[in-house]
Amino acid sequence: MWALRAAVRPGARVSRSGGCVPRVVRCRGAPRVAHLPPPWPERALAAFGPGDPRGLQHRGGGGRGPRADGRGGRAGEEEEEDEEPEGAEQEEEDVEELLSRAPLLPAGTQRVCLVHPEVKWGPGKPLQPQAEWQVAEAKALVHTLDNWSVVETVVVPTKTPDKKLIFSKGVLEHLTDKIRGLAEITAVFLNVEKMSGPTKKELEAAWGVQVFDRFTVVLHIFRCNARTREARLQVALAELPVLRAKLKNGAGRLDGRGGSRYIMGSGESFMQVQQRLLKEKEMKIRKALERLRRKRQLLGTQRRRRELPVVSVVGYTNSGKTTLVKALTGDAAVQPRDQLFATLDVTAHAGSLPSRMTVIYLDTIGFLSQLPHGLVESFSATLEDVAHSDVILHVRDASHPESELQRATVLAALRGLRLPAPLLAGVLEVHNKADLLPGYRPPGPGALAVSALRGLGLQELRAELDAAVLRATDRRVRTLRVRLAGAQLSWLHREATVQDVHVVPEAGVADVTVIISNAAYGKFRKLFPE
């Protein structure tokens, strides 16, 4: 799976994914963290416009962080209001309306029985992680929810996971007896990608408790972790199939109230009205997303025009992406959390490399195996930022027993994004959490062992990144002789990374070592011919 809106954030600012709740489930109004003065590198400052390092974020970043203008702002407030076209206020209201929904999962304490159908045979079997790890991942999903716990786990073999009731008749009867005997449970988490409405209905009737699938649980986590408007809209889009299924099953109105079968005078049946409302809702969401996407593209263009290299940090969920971004940028406000899908919004953070080049790191949403298609699709557009980056850093949790499968999942997802071939070919692999594996060496070339948490191997990583960014962006280190009296030196400070200035006073010149793109060098020569 994928990522999102980019908000360029200076070193020590609150990450949209961070500054939040320690665990999921507080959907709105997350506590705010005060701004710290940003150790924003000069070049980056210059790159984002006159006098306002927060310019880009303010213009297009969206999100719920404290306002750049210092006003407090209510929860859920976005920071993208300037230059809004006419009618924008009404559209804002419409969007808020689209985003106010009844909860997907019940509130309060939930004691869950986790039922994992273990596929013993079948074509997909060899690619499946072992049941043990699928169960561990499912448990981690449940524990990500506030006040939810797994009190019982049942692994049930099945040959026919695609059948309506997933299990064979005998197995299902046995399972039903077992679940009925578990008096303390309040819900069942059936670890399948997605259940059809009728399956859910039948299982709930048989088991006497609510039954949830992976789609619903992940969607709920997403909904609670989505901070920016774009992420929230994408979750709303992904939820539409759930609402449609509910409607089909007669679970009723979109506004949650009861209703008569026909709407008086309209000639439309209740069902037709609800379906029409859903269609309208989908159109509105898509329109709102399109508006935001156009803004994001504009942002991307500005960033590219200013030529700050962008490094996308991608990887399986919980592999340590956010921790690594924090370690590489020194951004004290970035908040890694031990939970799945802690990051649901792409945030951008500036950091310096040993060459003094400033790069923008994009912290992205994590991938997960067997993620429902609808979810992937609704979020894939937000990974556009990754496609426009210069280098991709793939963070792997080397300590995870299913690290290889996780790698395959991430690579498959990246391939699905139709990234430019050179970008995909040049992916840098980082084997994180090496502190948990004393003496660990990555098997094979092209990968580095690091511990983002303990700060191990970061120097080597920065050096690798330096080289990778130079390669990818057609930049070179050049030493140029400039006249001290002219505007050359200040031009270079603005348009390139100045590494060293050696003044030769008697000649009124300086030898300036810079990292400069070929395009910028061409401009320099045009402006200041030798």
Ligand SMILES: Nc1nc2c(ncn2[C@@H]2O[C@H](COP(=O)(O)OP(=O)(O)OP(=O)(O)O)[C@@H](O)[C@H]2O)c(=O)[nH]1
């Ligand atoms: N031991 C160890 N733990 C680490 C390391 N890096 C990250 N972690 C832990 O792994 C957990 C997840 O870290 P995050 O940085 O939030 O992972 P992520 O990939 O951003 O996760 P999502 O945003 O949920 O996809 C946290 O508890 C981190 O403290 C490391 O190098 N060593």
Ligand SMILES: [Mg+2]
């Ligand atoms: Mg993260």
